[in-house]
Amino acid sequence: MGSTEGSIDNARARRRLRRKHKQLLRTAGRKPYLEPQPSDGSSDEVDACGEGSDGDACELQEYEHRFDTRGQMRPLRVGTKEAFEFSKDPSHRAAIVLIRAYGPSRNLLGIKLEIRSRHIRKALREVIGTYPSVSFHTSGCISVNDPPMCLFHYRLELEEYATHCGNPLAKAHINLCLDYVKSSLRQAISAFEAGMGAEKGPSIVHRDLWMAFKPGILIYQRINNTDVVLRLLRVESFKWAESDEVQVWILTAERIDYNGIDYGYIGHTINIKKYSGYKLMRELRAFPLECHPNKEKIRQNLARRGRKFVSLTGICHRFYDGIAHFYMDPSSTHTTKFNVKHRVMIDCKEFESQTNLMHIKFLPYTKLIETASKDHLSLSEEELLLCCHEVQGFSLVWRRWATLHVDNISEVQFNADAFDQLVFSEEKKNLIRSLVNQQHEDGAGFDDIIQGKGKGLVFLLHGPPGVGKTLTAESIADHTKRPLFSICSGQLVGPAPTVEQTLSRLLSLAERWQAVVLIDEADVFMQERTLLELERNGLVSILLRVLEYFEGTLFLTTNRAQTIDSAFRSRIHLSLAYPKLSNGALRALWENTIIRGCAGHRPRWLKDEFLDDLAKANVNGRDIKNIVRIAYAMGKNSRRKMKAKDIARGLAAFQAFNKDMSGNGETNQ
Structure with missing residues (x-):
């Protein structure tokens, strides 16, 4: 009976619903x-x-x-x-x-x-x-x-x-x-609209934070004092088990990064913890870009930075001026912050292979932006805004990997005249220039002409300190617009296998980057082998073995050419002796260095008589550079240009120091 009544009631309900819908x-x-x-x-x-x-x-x-x-x-x-x-x-x-x-x-x-x-x-x-x-x-x-x-x-x-x-x-x-x-959402919408129209600027309560974050919009965040724009993917809430109140809003966003092969999207998470009352949008950890008071300027700056980021595709030789985060231990993600001002190599692909760090992982189900060359890469204006603000690079001075800020990267200003200004015979300069240019153009084909087992080009520069050996390598690198990869013998310490591994790794990087390599003070690797010093013999054998397969341009400098092991003779393509600088050479060095210290302009006080007096001083090329640096610092400290009296005071200070160090008043050459 109950079942029949229920069926009748249900039928009546369906008829009422049908009549209502027809109407x-x-x-x-x-x-x-x-x-x-x-x-x-x-x-x-x-x-x-x-x-x-x-x-x-x-x-x-x-x-x-x-x-x-x-x-x-x-x-x-x-x-x-x-x-x-x-x-x-x-x-x-x-x-x-x-x-x-x-x-x-x-x-x-x-x-x-x-x-x-x-x-x-x-x-x-x-x-x-x-x-x-x-x-x-x-x-x-x-x-x-x-x-x-x-x-x-x-x-x-x-x-x-x-x-x-x-x-x-x-x-x-x-x-x-x-x-x-x-x-x-009547109350929430009312509160949201009231906050967005606040006189002091767009504001919002934590409960309704999701309303301002529509998936797909661009959001702004300040990371390490750097403007960053991301694209919002989703907004999620976190609540305690027994509470209906949202404790944390979790924003998941994406931005564009580069792993050395492809460009793609990586994830980024931002947590906004609970706060009381209304809060200005611009005071949040992240907020919609449209709410930024200087949004147009932000767009312009980040689009420009994005274009620079894209220009760093592949291997790039650049100059860096700013804070860099160095990986002192390649197996650790811990970094140490230093302010640096020198040349670097940008090579994201090699960074991933040389370190054991967590590498870039693109978001799944997102499209990769494949590129073989930056010339064929085309990003929209919005994609340029999303480009990462950091890249991985290698310090050519510290010889360590670091995370570099894109805004602090600029083109290298090569000194094209440095090699021509080298105080050296024109005949020897032409010989060096010809060999390096042909090696750079022909590569391995050069080995068919020059005697030697390896395919590289090896120079030996020997002479007393401060006569221009190191400057020769530096100036030839600038002349050919190639990186200078300096390796100090102090880096190559430890057991023979470790030294060989380190040297091979560094030379491999130099080959990849087509750099000019300088091993300064290479005496410990080149001294003639004896039966009594087996450990040092091992170091000599390491350098000989590594040179056998090196395919780049290498400069070795030493103060003791007479002690070089005979096995190096077949590996060295050109040996150049640097004698003690003559008065004429010293005069030219003083003149060139002072002009560089005056921003490339010859000061009025730089007279011939003044240069003649300077040339009589018992100094070398490195000493001259240090003296002019002291004079430049004194002028800058007094907020004026460098003067002749600054040079004189710098020379006097140097001579006094040299006298104290030598004990007999003679310069230690």
């Missing part, structure tokens, strides 16, 4: 859903939830899922007093179904919005397309968790879509959805 459709100017409508055959006209009539009723039904006395989850239509059994899709006629799920202790577990209307689903697919944690292309209903972030973020676009869709019923369904958003 709605007549108002909208459409035929009732019981009468089939012509279709253009598009897939959007096919109902994905099941029957063609599913979700056609322009209404929102509310259900509560609660546990009964037997511990089973039961659905309860809001407004009824008891749970009732129904079909698989009990609310299939409603355009939207709101479901609140409660736990055994009657605590609210969550709220879900099921969108069944084919009109709303079509609008969401076309207007939003993709959104984190929401599938718009499912064959069934579209489920949206509370709060309905995607509907709020695209509410204006959906309103525009409804206005121009040309379908009164679709417009009614979409407006029903938007009405729910406005109703359920």
Whole structure:
């Protein structure tokens, strides 16, 4: 009997619902859903939830899922007093179904919005397309968790879509959805709009922070005093188990980085912890770029930085001036910060192979921007803003890897005249220039002409200190516009296998970068071998063996050419002796160095008589450089240009120091 009465009640309810829906459709100017409508055959006209009539009723039904006395989850239509059994899709006629799920202790577990209307689903697919944690292309209903972030973020676009869709019923369904958003978020929207229009600037409360962060927008963050722009992927909340309040908003964003082969997107996470009351957007750890008071300037600066970042594709020789984070231990991610001002090599690919650090990992399911050359890489203006602000490089002075700031990188200003200004015979300079140029142009083919087992070009420069041996290597590197890779013998210490491994690694880098290599004070590696010093003999053998396979340009300097092992003779292509500087050479060095210290201009006080007096001083080339540096510092400290009296005072200070060190008043050459 009870079953029969229930069936009658259900039938009456269905008739009332059908009459109500017919009335709605007549108002909208459409035929009732019981009468089939012509279709253009598009897939959007096919109902994905099941029957063609599913979700056609322009209404929102509310259900509560609660546990009964037997511990089973039961659905309860809001407004009824008891749970009732129904079909698989009990609310299939409603355009939207709101479901609140409660736990055994009657605590609210969550709220879900099921969108069944084919009109709303079509609008969401076309207007939003993709959104984190929401599938718009499912064959069934579209489920949206509370709060309905995607509907709020695209509410204006959906309103525009409804206005121009040309379908009164679709417009009614979409407006029903938007009405729910406005109703359920009434207080939050009111608070959000009030904060955005605040007189002191856009502000927001922590609870409603998600409203300002629409996935896909550009967000601004300050990292290590550097402007950074990222693209927001999603916003997630973190709550304590027994609390409804959000403790932390987690922003997941992406930016573009380079691993030495491809450009791609890497992830970046920002946590915004709970705070009280309203807070200015610009005071948050990250906020939408559109809320930045200087957003246009930020865009211009970051676009320029992005273009520079792209220009560093592959292997690049650059100058760096600023803070660098050095990896003192290649196996550790710990870095030490130093302020440096010298030339570096940018080589992200080699950094990944030379260190044991955590390498760049691109986000899965994101498109790689493949490039074989920076000339073929084309990024949009927005992508340029997203480019990373740091690159990995190698210090040619410290011979260590470091993280470098893109803004501090500039082109190398080569001194093209340095080699011509070298105080050396023109014949020897021409010989060096010819050999280096041909080695640079022909590479391995040079070995067919020059005697030697290896394919490289090896020079031996010998003579007393300060006569220009090191300067020769430096100036030839600038003349050929190639990096100078200096290796100090003090670097090569330890057991023979370790020394060989270190030397081979450094020379391998030099070959890769086509650098001019300078091993200064190489005496310990070149002295003649004896039967009594087996350890030093091992070092000599190491250098001989490494030179056998070296294919670049190498300069060796020594003060004791007479003690060189005979085995080096076949490895050295050209040996140049540097005698003690004559008065004429010293005079020329004084003149050139002082002019460089005066920004390339010859000062009026630099007379011939003054230069003649300076040339009589018992100094070498390195001493002259140090004296002029002292004079330059004195002038700068007094906020004026360098004067003759500064040179005289610097020379006097140097001579006094030399006298104290030597004990007999003679310069220690």
